[in-house]
Amino acid sequence: MMKRIIYISTILCSVLFAGFLYITKEETQESIIFFPLDRSVMFTVATTNLTLIDAKDEDEHILEWDSTSILDREVFLRQDVSLLFSDGRLKAKTSEWEDQSKKIAQYSKITGEDSSHYVAISYHHGEIHYDDNHIKSTQKMSGDHLYVIDSSFSSLESFREPKKTTQKEWKDILDHATEQNRAYALANLIDHFDINTTDYNQLPLSELVEYNEQPLFELDNEKTQQTIGKLWEGIYRNYFLGIKLKDGTVIDPIGSSEPQLFFHKDSSHILILFETSEGDPIQLIQYVPGSH
Structure with missing residues (x-):
């Protein structure tokens, strides 16, 4: 099986004994390689969703961040990458890969503070091997955004597009x-x-x-x-x-x-x-x- 892996050594526990260094774990991270696109392989599902779950306490809230993608067939390698920004700064990131698969589903719960505008974007990628000299890609992006109002002056709420005057005011404040x-x-x-x-x-x-x-x-x-x-x-x-x-x-x-x-x-x-x-x-x- 042909795999492209970036190796990142992580020393979790090392012991120097009689001149030997023992490393207990080696962490691997799959890399994304883009190949010419194969238009015959398509995503039937490619979604990213942000949902306000509840208040964690009076100062924090919990956000659910989901990313799901499904191809119309199983391929050599599937990988999804998702980035979550809060008010223009990277809040969190997730990535998952699977061999010989067509589906990837990622679920995360994120703790946030104060009122924020969350924006997520995901890149869904598939690597298709017909043989070692004939490799193709398929790809799609998805995204979502959510305004979360977490203020001592109002009740906890969320929206994508404002429907009330107060929501419009909060949107303007956060956008500005x-x-x-x-x-x-x-x-x-x-x-x-x-x-x-x-x-x-x-x-x-x-x-x-x-x-x-x-x-x-x-x-x-x-x-x-x-x-x-x-x-x-x-x-x-x-x-x-x-x-x-x-x-x-x-x-x-x-x-x-x-x-x-x-x-x-x-x-x-x-x-x-x-x-x-x-x-x-x-x-x-x-x-x-x-x-x-």
Whole structure:
């Protein structure tokens, strides 16, 4: 069986005895590799759902975060990746893979504080092996968002679209706060990396879900899907698994800002900009397939 695995050694318990070092566990993490798309293999289900469960106590609430995908047939490798942002910052992440499967279902309960706007995006991927020299991919994205009002001035509630005046007011407050934080971080990133924004079309990562069936900016549908697959391959390796700093240190992405995607108008490359939880500026470059 042909598998691509990134090995991450984790020392849970080590004992130095008579010159020998014993390591009790080795942790493995599957990697996402994008191959040319096979249009004959399709997702029958691809969903991400956010649901407010209940109050944990007077200061915290519990959110259920579900991601499910089903293919129309069993394939060599299935993997789903899901990111949850709260007010523009990475709150949590999940990933699961299965050999010789068509379905993946992920369920998580997340504890949150105060009123927040949660946004989740999932990338559902399948690797199809006809033989070792004939490998294809299938992919789809899904997402959800939820406003949670957790305030001492009102009862705990949630909504996707406001239906009451108070909900509209809370939506405006949370949207304004998120946009301010995003704009501040983005201004610093653009200045730090000296980016001429007039050369780019900009999109938050969570809004990429809107391009399952429509083209991205100047790209056609085929190039869009190739670009999305390669983007997620890079996001998984360089953001989801950990952020590599200039000194080579790899840090957890939790608390980092939502990646902002800058698509160059000549369709040559994409800049992926974000800052770590400590405010370190990060820039990744993803070249558009076939552009060089």
